[in-house]
Amino acid sequence: MNKGRVTVVDIARAAGVSKSTVSLVLQASPLVNEATRAKVNAVIRELGYVYNRGAANLRQSASSKIIGIIVNDLTNSFFAELAVGMDMVMQSAGYVQFLSNSAESVDRQREVIASMREHGIAGLIISPARGTEAVDLKPLAASGIPVVAVVRNVVGAKVSTLFSDNYAGAKDAVRHLVSLGHSRIAFLGGIANTTVFAERVQGWRDALAEAGLAAPDTLVIGSTASRAGGVAAIERALSLQDAPTAALCFNDAAAFGVCDGLRAAGKEPGRDFGVVGFDDVIEAETAVPALTTVSVDPQGMGRRAAQLLLKQINAGRVEPEAIVGSVRLVVRQSCGAGEKTRRMSA
Amino acid sequence: MNKGRVTVVDIARAAGVSKSTVSLVLQASPLVNEATRAKVNAVIRELGYVYNRGAANLRQSASSKIIGIIVNDLTNSFFAELAVGMDMVMQSAGYVQFLSNSAESVDRQREVIASMREHGIAGLIISPARGTEAVDLKPLAASGIPVVAVVRNVVGAKVSTLFSDNYAGAKDAVRHLVSLGHSRIAFLGGIANTTVFAERVQGWRDALAEAGLAAPDTLVIGSTASRAGGVAAIERALSLQDAPTAALCFNDAAAFGVCDGLRAAGKEPGRDFGVVGFDDVIEAETAVPALTTVSVDPQGMGRRAAQLLLKQINAGRVEPEAIVGSVRLVVRQSCGAGEKTRRMSA
DNA sequence: TGACAAATTTGGAACGATCCAATTATCTAG
DNA sequence: CTAGATAATTGGATCGTTCCAAATTTGTCA
Known part of the structure; x- marks a missing residue:
């Protein structure tokens, strides 16, 4: 029975x-x-x-209430939170989501996109793997499936985008370090060959120029965008003949690594060296010292991306839209300023 | 056209x-x-x-190549990695996954399960939200959909399970701290009212008893299973009249918090206080000091869970199976032993 | 060439829900 | 008591695929 x-x-x-x-x-x-x-x-x-939703979706009019999400690195808590933000709005809008981790593999990403298409997703939010090309997203757009690219850009793709203002964020961060009296400020961590990296470095460069300070390439030390990468970068930075006294890090993970590396070298982050991160991951607040960082609120970004996608799905017409999320510097202790002034402002 | x-x-x-x-x-x-x-x-x-996979799946014989994954907290990197492990094997087996974050809400979890059922998932892997009851999973089992519960238990549910050996892991960790000469060892962090917590505390208790040491309840300081929770727990621990000199922490996140808290109190983890974590999250290795922890290899666990589920899906008959994943202590620096002996063993 | 087997191809009839047009039941008022 | 309206219900036909039984083509050999 x-x-x-x-x-x-x-x-x-x-x-x-x-x-x-x-x-x-x-x-x-x-x-x-x-x-x-x-x-x-x-x-x-x-x-x-x-x-049986599958059966119902068969009728040509119906659209599927399934959306796809692809992130390039779920183990990075920035992306995990991004995903959680999307999950929230999607769930309350009655959607379910295919979530996949491309692990920076364009091939895997291609497979996943194909599979999602076969399952009839109503839309896609993607944080593209490094090396993603416009052609990878073309077929989706062609069949009228809205796509929102987040965090990273895909050059030439006619899709909606939601990035944070990397340039402005980096500039603000460096200005802050300058105002604390630093004159040799490095840029540490991150993979050099990416748009995000380029934008942040440009912000760093311009802020230094603005202050009349030198921005030599030796002070830009790329590695991976991870804790381990941060450790490696600060090691190299400290071995320079004219070592920096502060740094803007590519992201929070790298910044934590930089703190670790500083301690390993007998220096206390915040006191002996100013550290600023980027992203404002949850742990940034509770770490010791609390991380001064450029807040991009990953969950909020995820929510906005989801809302943008839903709007496009409901609109029917796919009208690519570019949103740049504002960003703000959260001053805590790791830059050397926060702690002392925190209670004095009242 | x-x-x-x-x-x-x-x-x-x-x-x-x-x-x-x-x-x-x-x-x-x-x-x-x-x-x-x-x-x-x-x-x-x-x-x-x-x-159009939806149309194909309509024929009664076909089974859907979609599996559901529900985790209770994606922002916790343990679960994020767990999800990544599952993603890997599911993807290469040609499955796609609905991944959802219950955020510890039983209601949300219920909704998600219902939605997944309507979409015809072939199986479900779930790390249940706190308070999940057997009845929540009953309908799935009843309709022959295999379910694998990971990390946490659901009492009374006839589903397959994959847990790590919390008891043995905790015991090993405490034994190690004892062998380093500690006699007042605390248990810090985690939410007291859970099976996992109980198992780990029991391991802690038994190891102390084995060594003829006292295991007073005052040394068990629960909080949240997060970095912030760790900070709170160590603060309380240090304020005790007869403060501990080492601690087993509920998980790595809490352990990092404990390290932060120690530093804030002017103590260096590893040197002035032994810290051991649980989970072996990726950052455990690169943190400074590197975290001594009980390795449960979340990605590997995710892979095994996925394999177990696939096996059950293919077998047709659902025969609940209970697997307890072995666990091993990874000695690094935060316990005060690792660093000194690391290079001396050769 | 004809008979038979093997290799290919092909109409439907499902699968489970939706939706339109058409039917039937119920109600209202003259 | 009945015409006309309104409320409620109901058969198909349809969506895009699979799969079975049956039909067609091709090949082989006496």
């Missing part, structure tokens, strides 16, 4: 109505008589019916 | 064959003539056909 799943027809038979009526009940249509509705609902509960 | 999507019938017409033949080509059946196959494939590419 548990063989085949329970369908509308089974319900109809058991309730003594037609499948059409059952369908109307399922859609909470006002056309159906209250008594009938009650009886049908009772039978539905009794037989343990589960709605 | 781009109105309706391209279907097998369109392909059939354009290639001058029947839809049945196209279907055979799609399934790479050996029944079809090479020349025909080539032509059909050419047309498929030309018209930009995309397979």
Whole structure:
């Protein structure tokens, strides 16, 4: 009896109505008589019916309530939080999401996109793997599926985008370090060959220029955008003949690594060396010393991206839109300023 | 012309064959003539056909190649890595996954499960939200959908499980601290009212008893399983009249918090106070000091969970299976032992 | 060439829900 | 009591695929 799943027809038979009526009940249509509705609902509960969304989506008019999310590195808590933000709004909008981790592999990403297409996603939010090309996203756009690219850019792709203002954020951070009296400020961590990296470095460079300070390439030390990368970068920075006294780090993960590296070298971050991160990951606040960082609120960004996508899905017409999320410097202790002035402002 | 999507019938017409033949080509059946196959494939590419998996899954025999994953806290990097591990094996097995974050809300979790059922998932891996009851998972099991519970237990649920050996891990960790000469060892962080917490505390208690040491309840200081929770716990621990000199922490996040808190109190973790974590998150290795921790390899656990689920899906019969993942102590620097002996062992 | 086997191909009839047009039940008022 | 309106219900036909049984083509050998 548990063989085949329970369908509308089974319900109809058991309730003594037609499948059409059952369908109307399922859609909470006002056309159906209250008594009938009650009886049908009772039978539905009794037989343990589960709605088959796949079957419903078959009819050409219907759209699928499934959206795809692809991130390049879920183990990075920035992206994990981004995903959580999206999850929140998608869930309350009645969508489910295919979430996949491309792990920076363009091939894997391509497979995942294909698979998602076959499953009929209504839209896609993607933080593209390094090396993603416009052609990878073309077919989606061509079949009218809205795409929102977040965090990273895909040059030439006609999709909506939501980036944070990397340039302004980096500039603000460096200005702050300058105002604290630093004159040799490094840029540490991150993979050099990316747009985000370039934008942040440009902000760093321009802020230094503005202050009349030198911005030699030796002070830009790329590595990976991780804690380990931060350790490596600060080691190299400290070994320079004219070592920096502060640094803007590519992201918070790298900044934590820089703090670790400083301690390993006997220096206390915040006191002996100014450290500023980028992203404002949750741990930034509770770390010791608390990390001064450029806040981009990953969860909020995820929510906005999801809202943007939903808007496009509902609009029908796909009109690419570019949003740049504002950003603000959160001064805590690791830069050497926060702690002392924190309670003095009142 | 781009109105309706391209279907097998369109392909059939354009290639001058029947839809049945196209279907055979799609399934790479050996029944079809090479020349025909080539032509059909050419047309498929030309018209930009995309397979409609939803329609295919409609036929009763087919099973869906979609699995559900629900975790209770994606922002915790332990779970993020767990998810990544699952993603890996699911992806190479040709599955896509609905991944959702219950954020410890049983209601949200219930909704998500319902939604996943409607979408016809072939199986579910869940790290249950606190307070999940057997009845929440019952309907799935009843309709023959395999369920694997990971990390946490759901009492009374007839599902497969994959937990790490919390008891043994905690015991090993405490034994190690004892062997380093500590006699007042605390248990810090974590939410007291959970199975995992109870198991780890029991290991802690038994190891102390084994060594003839006292295990007073005052040394068990619960809080949240986060960095902030660790900070709070160590603060309380240090304020005790007979303060501990070392601690086993509920998890790595809490352990990092404990290190932060120690530093804030002017003590250096590893030198002035022994800290051991639990989970072996990636950052444990690169942190300074590197964290001594009980390794449970979250990614590996995710992979195993995924494999277990796939096995059950393929087996047809759902035979609940309980796996307890072995665990091992990774000695690094935060306990005060690792660093000195690291290079001396050769 | 004809008979038979093997290799290919092909119409439907599902699958589970929706939706339109058409039907039937119920109500209202003259 | 009935015409006409309104409320409620209901058969198909349809969505895009699979799969079975049956039909067609091709190949082999006496």
